[in-house]
Amino acid sequence: MILFLSCPSFGQSPKVVLSIDPCRAEVGEIFTITIKSNVQGEVEVDNKPSSFVPGYDIMNGMEQEMDPNTGDVITYYYLSQTGAIGKPGKYTIGPAFIKRGNKVYQSNTVEIVVGDKTQMTGSEVTSAQLKEDAFGIIQTNKKTIYEGEPILVSAKVYSHFDPSHLAGYRSYSMKGAVDRQPVGNSQRIIVEREKFKGIDLYAFEYDKNIVFPSGTGTFKINGYAMNLHRGYESYPITSNQAVIEILPLPGIPPADFIGGVGNFSVDRTIDAKSMKQGDVFKMKIKVNGVGNLQNTIEPTPILPKGLIVYGDPVIVEEYSYNSHGTEGSITYEYNIQVNSHGDIEIPAMTISFFDINKKKYVTSESETENITVKADKSYITQETQDPKSSVIEELPYISTLRDSNSNLKENVFFGTPLFWVGIGSPLFAALLFIFIRRKRESDAEEIILKERTRQKDKELSTSLSLIESSMNSNDDNVFYTGIEGALIKAFEIRLDVQDDRILNKTEIYDYLKNSGQIDLLSKVKHVFTTTDQFRYGFASTNDSKQQLYSLLNEILTQIK
Amino acid sequence: MRSTKPYIALYILFGLFSNYTFAEVTPFEKASKAVEKKQYKQAISGFENILKEDPNNTSAYYNLGVAYLGKKSYGNAIWAFEKVLNRIPNDSETIEQLEYAHRELNTDFPFEPRLNAFASGLYSISSNKWSIIAIICSILITIAIVLFKLNSSHSIRRMTAVSGFILSILFLSSIILASSTKEYQTEMNYGVVTKKSIQTFDQKYEVSNKKIMEGARLRLLQKDSAEFMLVETQNREQFFVRYEDIQYI
Numbered sequence: 012m013i014l015f016l017s018c019p020s021f022g023q024s025p026k027v028v029l030s031i032d033p034c035r036a037e038v039g040e041i042f043t044i045t046i047k048s049n050v051q052g053e054v055e056v057d058n059k060p061s062s063f064v065p066g067y068d069i070m071n072g073m074e075q076e077m078d079p080n081t082g083d084v085i086t087y088y089y090l091s092q093t094g095a096i097g098k099p100g101k102y103t104i105g106p107a108f109i110k111r112g113n114k115v116y117q118s119n120t121v122e123i124v125v126g127d128k129t130q131m132t133g134s135e136v137t138s139a140q141l142k143e144d145a146f147g148i149i150q151t152n153k154k155t156i157y158e159g160e161p162i163l164v165s166a167k168v169y170s171h172f173d174p175s176h177l178a179g180y181r182s183y184s185m186k187g188a189v190d191r192q193p194v195g196n197s198q199r200i201i202v203e204r205e206k207f208k209g210i211d212l213y214a215f216e217y218d219k220n221i222v223f224p225s226g227t228g229t230f231k232i233n234g235y236a237m238n239l240h241r242g243y244e245s246y247p248i249t250s251n252q253a254v255i256e257i258l259p260l261p262g263i264p265p266a267d268f269i270g271g272v273g274n275f276s277v278d279r280t281i282d283a284k285s286m287k288q289g290d291v292f293k294m295k296i297k298v299n300g301v302g303n304l305q306n307t308i309e310p311t312p313i314l315p316k317g318l319i320v321y322g323d324p325v326i327v328e329e330y331s332y333n334s335h336g337t338e339g340s341i342t343y344e345y346n347i348q349v350n351s352h353g354d355i356e357i358p359a360m361t362i363s364f365f366d367i368n369k370k371k372y373v374t375s376e377s378e379t380e381n382i383t384v385k386a387d388k389s390y391i392t393q394e395t396q397d398p399k400s401s402v403i404e405e406l407p408y409i410s411t412l413r414d415s416n417s418n419l420k421e422n423v424f425f426g427t428p429l430f431w432v433g434i435g436s437p438l439f440a441a442l443l444f445i446f447i448r449r450k451r452e453s454d455a456e457e458i459i460l461k462e463r464t465r466q467k468d469k470e471l472s473t474s475l476s477l478i479e480s481s482m483n484s485n486d487d488n489v490f491y492t493g494i495e496g497a498l499i500k501a502f503e504i505r506l507d508v509q510d511d512r513i514l515n516k517t518e519i520y521d522y523l524k525n526s527g528q529i530d531l532l533s534k535v536k537h538v539f540t541t542t543d544q545f546r547y548g549f550a551s552t553n554d555s556k557q558q559l560y561s562l563l564n565e566i567l568t569q570i571k
Numbered sequence: 572m573r574s575t576k577p578y579i580a581l582y583i584l585f586g587l588f589s590n591y592t593f594a595e596v597t598p599f600e601k602a603s604k605a606v607e608k609k610q611y612k613q614a615i616s617g618f619e620n621i622l623k624e625d626p627n628n629t630s631a632y633y634n635l636g637v638a639y640l641g642k643k644s645y646g647n648a649i650w651a652f653e654k655v656l657n658r659i660p661n662d663s664e665t666i667e668q669l670e671y672a673h674r675e676l677n678t679d680f681p682f683e684p685r686l687n688a689f690a691s692g693l694y695s696i697s698s699n700k701w702s703i704i705a706i707i708c709s710i711l712i713t714i715a716i717v718l719f720k721l722n723s724s725h726s727i728r729r730m731t732a733v734s735g736f737i738l739s740i741l742f743l744s745s746i747i748l749a750s751s752t753k754e755y756q757t758e759m760n761y762g763v764v765t766k767k768s769i770q771t772f773d774q775k776y777e778v779s780n781k782k783i784m785e786g787a788r789l790r791l792l793q794k795d796s797a798e799f800m801l802v803e804t805q806n807r808e809q810f811f812v813r814y815e816d817i818q819y820i
Binding site: 119179180181182184186224225236305306307308309323393412413414415416423424425426428433435436437438440441444445448 | 576587597601605606607608609610612613616619620622624629630631633634637698699701702703705706709710712713716717720727746749750753756757796798812814815
């Protein structure tokens with residue numbers, strides 16, 4: 012790799028730094044080599060492994076940083092290139108050289124450990140899926156993990172044809188706030204021929220991520236979807252879900268457990284060995300390792316009496332993600348104030364983590380340190396502050412932390428059958444009440460009506476008896492009044508006239524006319540006219556009375 | 572035969588003391604302690620585990636937001652506090668925390684609540700409470716109808732008719748509010764950007780030159796494809812973004 016950094020730089024002592032990220036990879040996994048320098052020139056990196064395959068991604072640029080000691084602004088130029096190594100082993104890359112004029116500036120060397128490709132296990136495939144043109148599965152490196160342990164997940168696609176590209180990819184998903192980070196060539200497609208269950212297929216791996224599940228129990232990875240293309244032809248693929256079992260960490264963890272699951276170590280350094288009472292020195296605690304490093308908690312500094320932590324630590328996180336999890340270090344830099352004097356031994360710093368291979372808690376410890384502190388009579392030991400109160404003072408919002416208001420049983424009641432029954436029952440009861448009440452009222456009216464009809468029927472039959480008895484007597488007035496009254500009564504019953512009202516002739520005529528009973532109308536008219544004639548002067552015979560009575564009976568039969 | 576009563580009494584006494592002395596620290600208390608000790612990663616992990624089991628625990632969301640604030644992860648803090656406002660829209664303390672997080676992020680837009688003061692007051696009453704109010708109204712309407720039908724006194728009939736009318740309006744309003752509160756609390760209509768920035772895409776899913784910064788609240792308009800969804804920013808601009816780039820409220 013020979014490249015040219017073209018930007019000029021002025022006035023700083025030359026510095027060339029070579030770095031690699033991640034420093035642990037598997038065969039074929041993409042990593043990045045970066046050269047950072049404050050001088051420009053031709054760049055060459057020595058000792059690249061023969062199996063190194065350069066990638067397509069090359070980046071260069073510049074950035075400016077302020078020197079904390081001098082306040083000078085330093086311009087750094089950087090160049091980075093991706094690549095992969097095809098054989099497992101431990102490789103030393105570098106140094107990098109920057110040639111400017113006749114001068115050559117040399118960098119440090121870096122090491123990368125390349126392991127065998129991680130064996131992945133796929134989710135279940137049905138015989139129906141095998142018959143499809145293309146199908147997908149979710150691959151994981153483990154089926155059972157410990158709480159906090161990372162897991163490698165990728166999408167694997169098999170097809171009976173050589174795919175050209177894919178589109179509309181929807182990644183596999185996991186419930187909850189799961190930390191997932193892409194690993195290596197996660198978005199690149201390299202199609203290979205592979206035997207799957209005895210069938211020769213095209214296959215490629217896609218979207219490889221290192222996932223940090225939280226909690227214990229069954230962890231479901233929901234399937235992914237994509238459209239696999241062969242030219243213009245599209246084959247939709249939806250994979251099955253994968254299930255991982257997360258075991259809780261066994262037993263009770265040690266007091267210095269930092270929540271780490273993987274392999275970790277601790278180093279401690281101090282920046283001064285001799286000082287005077289009241290001085291402040293810096294102590295760095297560096298947690299190195301691989302696993303769930305980013306989720307580890309701050310270790311508690313172990314200090315003898317007379318040494319107190321002053322303020323908050325400065326935390327520097329230097330890690331990257333690879334197929335083994337998070338690898339790198341987290342450094343906590345504390346300011347320690349010395350209150351006592353004499354030769355003081357600072358005991359070893361210890362951290363505990365859960366080792367997946369040994370399946371037990373392992374403790375790592377640093378070296379002990381000795382410091383010499385000269386007495387200072389003018390120094391007055393300060394009272395140490397209550398750590399909790401200082402935290403609350405620094406972060407006022409913490410004082411508002413809330414107590415649990417667990418709502419495990421809270422379900423949304425609206426829309427449930429119980430809700431609709433609760434709403435509907437009283438209203439239904441109200442409607443039922445109205446209906447029953449109406450029914451009762453109408454029943455009562457009907458009874459009154461029937462009673463009234465019965466009464467009128469009775470009156471009619473009385474009238475008819477009276478007519479019959481008066482027919483043979485000479486009292487014509489009673490006979491004709493009875494005939495007229497009986498006819499009106501009969502129509503009152505027919506037309507359901509209220510008891511207080513008396514129907515008049517015109518109403519009877521109108522009714523018969525409107526109902527089209529012309530024959531009956533003429534008969535009724537005839538009866539009324541005849542009765543009027545005989546009542547007001549015309550003499551009547553028994554025959555005419557008999558005829559009129561017969562006509563009345565005929566009309567009554569017709570009305571009924 | 573010796574009496575066993577003193578031993579039973581001692582056993583009970585010991586039992587009481589042992590319960591008191593070795594009272595179990597709940598995961599919630601453990602996570603809260605971690606916040607106080609500034610062990611934010613542990614606290615966040617603890618509250619996330621609690622919320623997996625108990626997704627309605629607003630206090631857990633609130634404390635999770637505080638832990639994220641401590642970790643200076645303001646986008647996530649905004650998301651957690653917005654989750655609290657889903658349940659208690661007029662929670663003034665949460666609104667203050669959101670304003671603080673937005674100030675720290677120095678976002679383009681200051682924090683603006685999703686609901687106005689009147690709506691947030693109504694939505695603070697849970698869907699279940701509105702449902703119970705609706706049922707009570709339904710019972711009272713029935714009583715009013717019965718009284719109206721049974722009484723012939725004109726003044727009582729008028730009084731029951733007016734009460735029935737008012738109760739009917741309250742009844743319908745309660746049902747509407749129960750439904751909309753349920754939707755507000757359970758439907759995912761908004762999302763928050765918790766990454767430093769996210770890429771936006773145009774109609775053809777091509778990368779646009781606009782990025783949405785951490786802490787922005789986005790209204791989800793439509794799920795356009797398996798990979799993208801249409802969102803609207805606070806200043807009414809519409810973009811397509813990737814599903815995985817948003818934390819849903």
